[in-house]
Amino acid sequence: MFGKSKKLIVVLLSVMALSLILAACGGNKENNANNTNNGAAESASPSADATENAAAPTEQKLTDGLGNEVTIPANPQKIIASYLEDYLVALGVKPVAQWSVPNGIQDYLQTDLKDIPTISYDLPFEAVTSFAPDLLILGSNSTVDGGKYEQYNKIAPTFVLGDEVNSDWRKALLKIGEVLQKSDKAQEVLSAYETKATDAKAKLQAAIPDQSVAALWLVGNKFFVVSDKLSSGAVLYNDLGLKVPAVVQEISAAGKGSWNEISLEKLADLDADHLILINSDKATGSEALKDPIWQSIPAVKNNHVYEYDGEGSSSWLYYGPVASSQMIDNVLKDIVKQ
DSSP states (O other), X not given: OOOTTOHHHHHHHHHHHHXXXXXXXXXXXXXXXXXXXXXXXXXXXXXXXXXXXXXXXXXXXXXXTTSOEEXXXXXXXXXXXXXXXXXXXXXXXXXXSEEEBTTBOOGGGHHHHTTSOEEETTOOHHHHHHTOOSEEEEOSGGGGTTTHHHHHHHHSOEEEOOHHHHTOHXXXXXXXXXXXXXXXXXXXXXXXXXXXXXXXHHHHHHHSTTOBEEEEEEETTEEEEEOSSSHHHIIIIIIXXXXXXXXXXXXHHHXXXXXXXXXXXXXHTOOOSEEEEEETTGGGTOGGGGSHHHHTSHHHHTTOEEEEOGGGTGGGGOOSHHHHHXXXXXXXXXXXXX
């Protein structure tokens, strides 16, 4: 995802990505493109919306998460939904511009968004205006703090999901489906995901009964552990019913974000049977993986570490129907070996 020789940039951008992930979660590819076509992600790919309502879309007025009444165009063609592109892809919609940080985009969505130009994560007014959007869909409350809502609304109708909806991808999917008059498609995607998760859960319970799994992110020579209730943690422990290591429970209870730093002392106590490692330090040597403490973890000693980097890791750092479906594919491949 990042340049090999730019360690400072790697760290900076990764921390930026982390802060954005936390905000997007309410404080809170498989390694090839074929993975995008599995299960719920298959439902998420653009296709003829045969299940949609036969009636042609019409202009509608909806109240957003901040209480604003927003007039939604009947058939918006130039949508900006920065950091919400996962939902658009799931609904078969392409935005006019996609979220980015310097040298970084959501790699796992590029099968569908590879030709879409980028826009900075902080949505500068001039950049937004340059794309002449006919609808803006924004996530958390903080994206429009300080009078920004009024400025964006002058450019195009602006619908803010709000923190409550934005922190739950299922609610966000259904709400965006409503905004875009694709509620049937949204429900279809959600139902396909639930079926896929239920099937995967049964396979995992048969393959690794009573074994624990943890997801770690190595960035800037520091380890972060996913929360047991947020982001990819919600997929692992809620949707797939995997066992939570005690250390993960402890850190999650004390932390506030989707990913919380884990000290070397706590890392030594991490008794996970399986580890999913999102390695953002691979290009710079992954020095932390040479530490004896890392080598002492049971999953490491038993060769039960499943590593992702670059394009393969990015779905683990995001949250939504496409990302969550890809995570399930990763877990089945790595642990169930299918």
